[in-house]
Amino acid sequence: MKLKLKAELWDKMHYLFRDFNDRMVHLALYYDYHIDIEKLKTVLICFFEKAPVLHSSFVDTKIAAYWEVREYHIDDVLTAAYPDDPEAAVDEFLTQYIPPESDIQMKAAVFYHDGKSVLCIVENHMCMDGGDFKSFINALCGAYTKYDLEGISPVELRTGTREYSSVYGDYSYTEQRMAKNLYRNVCAKDDHRFPLTRESVRDVSFISRRTIPAFKFDKIKSAGKRRGATVNDMLLTAYFYSLYELAGYDKTESVTISCAVDLRRHIKDNSGAGFTNQTAFMQCAVPERGGDIFETLVYVTASSERYKKDKFMGLYGLPLLNLGYSVLPQAVSEEVIKIGYSNPLLAMSNIGVLDEKALALSGNEPTGGFMTGAVKYKPYALLSATTLRKQITLSMCVRGNEEDRGIVERFFDLMEKNLDVLAGSE
Amino acid sequence: MARYIEDVFKDVPYDDVLLKFERELIEEWKQTRARVEKAGLADEAVVFDLFLSMHPDPHAEYAAFRAAELKKRREKKLHVFLVRSTPVYYILMAAVYLAVSFLTRNWRQSWLIIIGFVTAWVDTVGVLLVFEIASKRRLFHPIARIILGLSVMMTTVLVYLVGLMLFEIPRFWVVFPAGVFLMYCVDAVFAYRTGQKLRIINYLIYVPAAAPMVYVVLAGLYLIPWHPGWLIVPLSVVIDVLIIVGKAIENGKYRYRPDGEDEA
Numbered sequence: 164m165k166l167k168l169k170a171e172l173w174d175k176m177h178y179l180f181r182d183f184n185d186r187m188v189h190l191a192l193y194y195d196y197h198i199d200i201e202k203l204k205t206v207l208i209c210f211f212e213k214a215p216v217l218h219s220s221f222v223d224t225k226i227a228a229y230w231e232v233r234e235y236h237i238d239d240v241l242t243a244a245y246p247d248d249p250e251a252a253v254d255e256f257l258t259q260y261i262p263p264e265s266d267i268q269m270k271a272a273v274f275y276h277d278g279k280s281v282l283c284i285v286e287n288h289m290c291m292d293g294g295d296f297k298s299f300i301n302a303l304c305g306a307y308t309k310y311d312l313e314g315i316s317p318v319e320l321r322t323g324t325r326e327y328s329s330v331y332g333d334y335s336y337t338e339q340r341m342a343k344n345l346y347r348n349v350c351a352k353d354d355h356r357f358p359l360t361r362e363s364v365r366d367v368s369f370i371s372r373r374t375i376p377a378f379k380f381d382k383i384k385s386a387g388k389r390r391g392a393t394v395n396d397m398l399l400t401a402y403f404y405s406l407y408e409l410a411g412y413d414k415t416e417s418v419t420i421s422c423a424v425d426l427r428r429h430i431k432d433n434s435g436a437g438f439t440n441q442t443a444f445m446q447c448a449v450p451e452r453g454g455d456i457f458e459t460l461v462y463v464t465a466s467s468e469r470y471k472k473d474k475f476m477g478l479y480g481l482p483l484l485n486l487g488y489s490v491l492p493q494a495v496s497e498e499v500i501k502i503g504y505s506n507p508l509l510a511m512s513n514i515g516v517l518d519e520k521a522l523a524l525s526g527n528e529p530t531g532g533f534m535t536g537a538v539k540y541k542p543y544a545l546l547s548a549t550t551l552r553k554q555i556t557l558s559m560c561v562r563g564n565e566e567d568r569g570i571v572e573r574f575f576d577l578m579e580k581n582l583d584v585l586a587g588s589e
Numbered sequence: 590m591a592r593y594i595e596d597v598f599k600d601v602p603y604d605d606v607l608l609k610f611e612r613e614l615i616e617e618w619k620q621t622r623a624r625v626e627k628a629g630l631a632d633e634a635v636v637f638d639l640f641l642s643m644h645p646d647p648h649a650e651y652a653a654f655r656a657a658e659l660k661k662r663r664e665k666k667l668h669v670f671l672v673r674s675t676p677v678y679y680i681l682m683a684a685v686y687l688a689v690s691f692l693t694r695n696w697r698q699s700w701l702i703i704i705g706f707v708t709a710w711v712d713t714v715g716v717l718l719v720f721e722i723a724s725k726r727r728l729f730h731p732i733a734r735i736i737l738g739l740s741v742m743m744t745t746v747l748v749y750l751v752g753l754m755l756f757e758i759p760r761f762w763v764v765f766p767a768g769v770f771l772m773y774c775v776d777a778v779f780a781y782r783t784g785q786k787l788r789i790i791n792y793l794i795y796v797p798a799a800a801p802m803v804y805v806v807l808a809g810l811y812l813i814p815w816h817p818g819w820l821i822v823p824l825s826v827v828i829d830v831l832i833i834v835g836k837a838i839e840n841g842k843y844r845y846r847p848d849g850e851d852e853a
Contacts, residue, residue, distance in 0.1 A: 204629060204630075205630060205632055205635055208625055208628050208629060208630040209630070209635065209639050211628070212621070212624075212625060212639055212643070213639075213642070213643070227728075234624065234627060234628070235628055236627070236628055236629055237628050237629035237630070238629065310635075316632075316634060316635045316637075316638035316639065316642075317635070318635070318638050318639050318641075318642035319642070337843065340843035341843045341844070341845040342845070344840055344843050344844060344845070345845065475845060486786065486787075489786055490786050490787060
């Protein structure tokens, strides 16, 4: 008898997002070290056993949806190659798409070049979000190191519930009732879009990225601190301002960007939970561009402060989604949710810091790397940001053409310029 | 693995439940090993550790297994008892029916014994089925609700026949609308006990649907006059409104206002 796993709320929601993005989460880590592929295979098999959703196929019967655990071979998961152009190989690998019906939901590759290695992983967002993907990769690197250096079996991976309702677990009865009463549609209602070209059948997926040098990180951070803003606020402000410049929005227009919120902030101890999605969006809006970027920063800080004061930040709309999925058959619930749901045209996901110490393989810390969200289909756009060794990597995954690539590069130029202004370099 | 398992449970009293648990563990171990080896894992020590990590607390697992197994066995015993006792029960029914009929020569009423026995059997099996189905997925719950409705109506028919044939109670037809009323009540209790989502909608439908039954029963028994007793029906709409208001007030207690005006 085939083993079935429950499809959780967020699994189904990300499945519904198939019209807006390819649902892949991407990671690349660069090492001045030769990764032992056989040892990495052992670690991955153990982790796949502990998180069976990674070797499961998503089944949608229209009445219900669930995961069906499938057999696999590690060679289908992990590949090794010696490309002449490692960057091209990384790009090609990362822009692949894993269908949810596939037997495996995560693929990895190691590219060797000049005694160095690049570890690339692509996984289905339906299985876990960026927050848990970071935990997963930290555990993977830690287990690899212990296995390689000490011979300790790589079996330490947290397991447990994947339910969305874990976010309510640490609340009192009254707070739970309050949070579960937040039946509110929190979708973005802003028509401003990233100025990409029209969709075409010739479009292909690509990942554009720009790394902000490490020496600028402290400047951005301290400049933000002086103005009561976080690094996230600074990035978001640069995003807003660059968009006004790039897309030519009227400076009196109000613009909204949806920002990813890690709902694990509501969970005190996540050690008993399985790998899953716990991410929602908050709508950060500026009423106008403002006279200069510092005025935009004031608007952004005020907007994010308003959210931070809210003790149920990000929990709005969850009861409504849960109701939709639990009382209606899968196909009907999707149609009903689609009526009320509008995917944000502009979004940002600050995945945060990638801890180089936790990501070390046998004592070799990564020299660079990034994690980024799904490839968005036009007109939707998502800016992802990760920080490793104080280097902020901005990335945008787009299904587009060369012109779109140029537009995104221009956007990154503006982002860099505006971050410099914010940090006081200009 | 067998040696390891024996060692872990060496202090646990040995019986067939423990043996079954150990056998299941061994079987799972074999399957896990075959699966991971097929996936490409060759390191035997890692396979062993991996399996152990999947069972971090074997004693707690065994305690849960034991409780579930003993419950399963009790249920099985009950099922076997039902299957075995059914022919005996029906033979007993035939014996009682024939004995009473021959002794009293009251063939006109003694057939009620058959109806009574059959109804009692159907209700017993029905209730057991309802308990079993209620513990399964919600998809199957409508079956349990149909069984409950049928049981209530069968009992209603029995009560009516007994009242009519044995006691000749006047206006005893009121048990039928009373049965329908009871059916709504039982279904509402089922929805509540199984935590059905949006059960408030069921209640809001049942109240006005049950009101005409209450009206007919009370008026039929001359407990209230037919006029203005009919006001019970529009009154049910008022009750619905009160339920909605009550629910809104209750939810209002848990309404959260982000600006700090939250109340608990």
